[in-house]
Amino acid sequence: MGEFVRLEVADAIATIRLDRPPVNALNDQVTGELAAAAREAEADRAVRAVILYGGERVFAAGADIKEMAGAGYADMLARAGGLQSALALVAGIGKPVVAAITGYALGGGLELALAADFRVAGQGARLGQPEILLGVIPGAGGTQRLPRLVGPARAKDIVFTGRMVPAAEAHAMGLVDRVVPDGEVYREARDLVRRYAAGPALALRAAKQAIDHGLDTDLATGLEIERIQFAALFGTEDQRAGMRSFLEHGPGKAVFAGR
Numbered sequence: 001m002g003e004f005v006r007l008e009v010a011d012a013i014a015t016i017r018l019d020r021p022p023v024n025a026l027n028d029q030v031t032g033e034l035a036a037a038a039r040e041a042e043a044d045r046a047v048r049a050v051i052l053y054g055g056e057r058v059f060a061a062g063a064d065i066k067e068m069a070g071a072g073y074a075d076m077l078a079r080a081g082g083l084q085s086a087l088a089l090v091a092g093i094g095k096p097v098v099a100a101i102t103g104y105a106l107g108g109g110l111e112l113a114l115a116a117d118f119r120v121a122g123q124g125a126r127l128g129q130p131e132i133l134l135g136v137i138p139g140a141g142g143t144q145r146l147p148r149l150v151g152p153a154r155a156k157d158i159v160f161t162g163r164m165v166p167a168a169e170a171h172a173m174g175l176v177d178r179v180v181p182d183g184e185v186y187r188e189a190r191d192l193v194r195r196y197a198a199g200p201a202l203a204l205r206a207a208k209q210a211i212d213h214g215l216d217t218d219l220a221t222g223l224e225i226e227r228i229q230f231a232a233l234f235g236t237e238d239q240r241a242g243m244r245s246f247l248e249h250g251p252g253k254a255v256f257a258g259r
Helices: 028-043 074-091 109-112 130-134 147-149 150-160 167-172 181-196 200-214 217-233 237-249
Strands: 005-010 013-019 051-054 097-101 104-106 118-122 125-128 164-166 178-180
Touching: 005 028, 013 028, 013 181, 028 074, 051 181, 074 109, 074 237, 097 109, 097 181, 104 109, 109 125, 109 147, 118 167, 118 181, 125 167, 130 150, 147 150, 167 178, 167 200, 178 181, 200 217, 217 237
Parallel strands: 013 051, 051 097, 097 118, 104 125, 118 178
Antiparallel strands: 005 013, 125 164
16 A cells, blocks of 8 residues: 555455545656556456546646656656556556546556556546657657557647547547546446456456567467467366356356456
8 A cells, every 4th residue: 555556456356546636646656656556456366357546536647747857867767767667567467457537647647548458538538648848758658559559640649739638539539448427437447347357367368468469569479479378278277167157058157266
């Protein structure tokens, strides 16, 4: 339990909760606590899905500019590496992860949301990479994960202008997956991942790793990743339970133990 980042677990779903008023700015302490929460969520076998949440008013409005304004090259090289490492830990959680976005998800806040598998946004949410307005560029995934998600032209528009993207436009371009009334964001995020919490944990992990790692390589290598992951699942209890249930009761009725 950190000062600004908490990990709360209920019904096999972990919530990584940012709580640094007023806007959940991502300073070095928040970054460290976020990394610790991601490690804990990954290691806890009772956790089957994860929600990233900043509260009812704001997701995260970016880095702490007061900390950055006087920094030099060497300092920021280390700090950017720390935030990239923390978000890589979030992206690497081998369980379904959804970002529940209220208010603003800007700069590092949007980069945190991009590290999730899914994004649910409130109707009043605004997303963006405003770093160009400060004379810099995104430093924790905005120039890499964003174009992989929405394509290079849309990503360049968002990064080059620094503009805030309304939730409806974000949904239309595929930046977010669902838009709901602001007061229903967290509940919708839980509903989205609840279906995975009872699923075959090892197969979900394998599917996530095959997709994510396959996107970073050529097709032949991706297919080899898939083949190995597929075959490895035939050593799990869930594979035996799933196929036995299918043969005896039909599809969709298996109970999985996550082993």
